[in-house]
Amino acid sequence: MMYSANELQSLAQLTPPVLTAYVDTKPRQRSSRGDALAYMPWLKKEAKILTKTENVRPGDLGTYGAQVARVEEFLRDRTPREKGLLILAGSDTWELVPLERQVENELHWGRPALGQLFWILSENKPYCIVVVDRTGARFFRHSLGEMAQSGKMKFTINISQWKKKEMGHVTGQSVKKTRGSQRDTHRHRMDAQYARLCRDVEERAKSLCEKNRCTAIFLVGSDRLTKAIEAEFPKQFGRPIVTIEEDFGKFSPSDLQKRLEPRIADWENRRQLALVYALLGDERKAVVGLDETLVLFQKGKIRNLVVAHNLNESLRQCSECDWMDRSSDPVCPQCGRERFVIIHLRDVLPELAWKTQTDVEVVAGEAAMKLNESGGIGGWLRGRTRVELR
Numbered sequence: 001m002m003y004s005a006n007e008l009q010s011l012a013q014l015t016p017p018v019l020t021a022y023v024d025t026k027p028r029q030r031s032s033r034g035d036a037l038a039y040m041p042w043l044k045k046e047a048k049i050l051t052k053t054e055n056v057r058p059g060d061l062g063t064y065g066a067q068v069a070r071v072e073e074f075l076r077d078r079t080p081r082e083k084g085l086l087i088l089a090g091s092d093t094w095e096l097v098p099l100e101r102q103v104e105n106e107l108h109w110g111r112p113a114l115g116q117l118f119w120i121l122s123e124n125k126p127y128c129i130v131v132v133d134r135t136g137a138r139f140f141r142h143s144l145g146e147m148a149q150s151g152k153m154k155f156t157i158n159i160s161q162w163k164k165k166e167m168g169h170v171t172g173q174s175v176k177k178t179r180g181s182q183r184d185t186h187r188h189r190m191d192a193q194y195a196r197l198c199r200d201v202e203e204r205a206k207s208l209c210e211k212n213r214c215t216a217i218f219l220v221g222s223d224r225l226t227k228a229i230e231a232e233f234p235k236q237f238g239r240p241i242v243t244i245e246e247d248f249g250k251f252s253p254s255d256l257q258k259r260l261e262p263r264i265a266d267w268e269n270r271r272q273l274a275l276v277y278a279l280l281g282d283e284r285k286a287v288v289g290l291d292e293t294l295v296l297f298q299k300g301k302i303r304n305l306v307v308a309h310n311l312n313e314s315l316r317q318c319s320e321c322d323w324m325d326r327s328s329d330p331v332c333p334q335c336g337r338e339r340f341v342i343i344h345l346r347d348v349l350p351e352l353a354w355k356t357q358t359d360v361e362v363v364a365g366e367a368a369m370k371l372n373e374s375g376g377i378g379g380w381l382r383g384r385t386r387v388e389l390r
């Protein structure tokens with residue numbers, strides 16, 4: 001199962017209270033018998049701790065206990081195949097999200113706690129991958145460490161023949177004279193078929209990309225094929241198209257994944273770094289630094305937010321109006337009420353982003369290091385420039 005950052009919003013709508021459990025189920029913990037299901041003791045302990053905090057109200061203890069027991073029972077009888085698991089359990093709710101990314105154990109009660117999942121999804125963008133050779137094309141969606149094939153197209157014309165006729169140029173003059181027109185007809189027919197085929201691949205890739213909200217599309221194959229397919233995409237396609245000149249047509253999906261992942265990661269790192277440099281260099285339409293960005297973000301004035309993956313500042317939040325900032329002032333600057341709730345930016349960012357319809361881009365690696373020099377967060381303003389906002 002694969003979730004996109006948008007599908008996450010449907011999970012956020014689940015009726016509270018629900019038990020949210022992020023469980024680290026990766027194989028390392030199953031290496032020896034003693035180690036087996038190392039998350040079971042964690043769950044028991046954490047479930048007890050939650051009842052002692054204000055998170056579980058006395059009136060909820062019965063439902064809470066029932067959901068904890070349900071999750072425990074489910075995990076006990078199960079051999080995990082994924083690295084991590086998100087479970088949402090409530091009176092009318094049972095949602096299971098297997099994740100091929102490492103998760104940190106977390107247990108929450110109340111509203112669905114989607115912070116960690118949001119972060120994982122923002123850091124692991126879905127991509128569309130098209131692998132072509134002269135026999136056909138295969139279409140994949142790559143997301144959260146999984147590469148799922150979502151289509152196949154067999155080429156009915158033989159492209160190798162099309163390639164050969166190009167080489168026909170080198171044949172002697174006499175041959176060309178007698179068979180020239182015949183060859184031209186053949187060439188036109190081949191060209192038309194070839195163009196048709198590239199268009200078919202483009203159409204399929206485009207719809208797959210749009211359906212899955214992919215961040216970018218990777219075309220893998222010979223230079224000639226990938227370039228011809230790339231040329232078919234309309235200018236307003238709006239997503240990067242990356243060509244990888246490799247003949248991977250014969251590889252199995254798992255071999256493909258092994259060979260393509262480092263290339264994709266490399267491209268993604270460069271893209272993120274370019275994004276951060278663009279942000280830091282945009283004096284007119286962008287803002288950087290935690291305090292100023294947070295004010296504008298809460299006011300709905302940021303269109304695209306860029307956050308370093310390791311940013312997790314503690315903030316003070318007003319329980320009346322939800323306003324938050326870094327100041328230790330016990331009085332809310334927005335509504336004047338007393339405030340004492342300490343929260344983590346990570347946990348509240350998803351809902352605020354949905355509420356304000358802000359796109360969030362989480363960057364890692366070198367890009368995160370660069371952004372951290374300027375407070376680890378920034379964003380592009382909606383419409384107006386910085387000067388106009390003041």
Ligand SMILES: [Zn+2]
Binds near residue numbers: 318321322323332
């Ligand atoms: Zn307030």
